[in-house]
Amino acid sequence: DIQMTQSPSSLSASVGDRVTITCRASQNIRTYLNWYQQKPGKAPKILIYTASSLESGVPARFSGSGSGTEFTLTISSLQPEDFATYYCQQSYDIPLYTFGQGTKVEIK
Amino acid sequence: EVQLVQSGAEVKKPGESLKISCKGFGYSFSNYWIDWVRQMPGNGLELMGIIYPGDSDTRYRPSFQGQVTISADKSIGTAYLQWSSLKASDTAMYYCGRRRDNGFDIWGQGTMVIVSS
Numbered sequence: 001d002i003q004m005t006q007s008p009s010s011l012s013a014s015v016g017d018r019v020t021i022t023c024r025a026s027q028n029i030r031t032y033l034n035w036y037q038q039k040p041g042k043a044p045k046i047l048i049y050t051a052s053s054l055e056s057g058v059p060a061r062f063s064g065s066g067s068g069t070e071f072t073l074t075i076s077s078l079q080p081e082d083f084a085t086y087y088c089q090q091s092y093d094i095p096l097y098t099f100g101q102g103t104k105v106e107i108k
Numbered sequence: 109e110v111q112l113v114q115s116g117a118e119v120k121k122p123g124e125s126l127k128i129s130c131k132g133f134g135y136s137f138s139n140y141w142i143d144w145v146r147q148m149p150g151n152g153l154e155l156m157g158i159i160y161p162g163d164s165d166t167r168y169r170p171s172f173q174g175q176v177t178i179s180a181d182k183s184i185g186t187a188y189l190q191w192s193s194l195k196a197s198d199t200a201m202y203y204c205g206r207r208r209d210n211g212f213d214i215w216g217q218g219t220m221v222i223v224s225s
């Protein structure tokens with residue numbers, strides 16, 4: 001399996017802050033990297049696909065970048081509804097995609 | 109509306125069998141892979157296996173092979189995840205997700221399975 005490692009595991013931030021989450025793959029996955037947001041008691045929701053493409057309906061304050069083994073998810077100005085857990089997922093190793101362990105974004 | 113609707117929460121005893129379901133609406137169910145994802149309490153997301161309802165081609169993550177069975181009935185647009193003998197360690201939320209070229213764009217609401225004596 002391709003291992004996905006996110007950092008940090010959790011962070012505290014304030015409304016309006018710029019937040020960056022990093023995801024590293026154990027091998028080159030080109031740009032086959034997706035990001036999800038999960039709120040408590042809810043199913044995950046896709047935010048970004050193929051590293052930098054914004055899913056339809058997702059606010060433009062979310063952006064993704066990277067290729068190869070290192071990727072980032074950036075929230076340009078954190079909003080109250082953005083407090084959640086974020087997961088990266090590689091979709092290079094077909095069919096058995098793997099997720100990172102998650103990053104919990106909490107209110108400071 | 110395109111959606112996946114999962115069956116309701118279950119409370120079972122160790123050793124019992126269980127089959128949960130995931131029904132697709134608003135799209136051609138046969139033409140998209142469906143994934144099953146486990147989320148144990150307080151933990152992250154683990155892909156268990158996938159099925160293509162069109163021909164029932166099924167793949168399992170090795171750690172789940174032999175522990176669960178994934179199936180589908182394309183005639184009624186439904187995928188299933190089943191256990192023949194539940195363990196306490198199967199206690200988790202289970203999600204189905206529709207796979208497209210990159211990522212899962214539609215998710216079911218989740219089915220909570222509690223296994224306790």
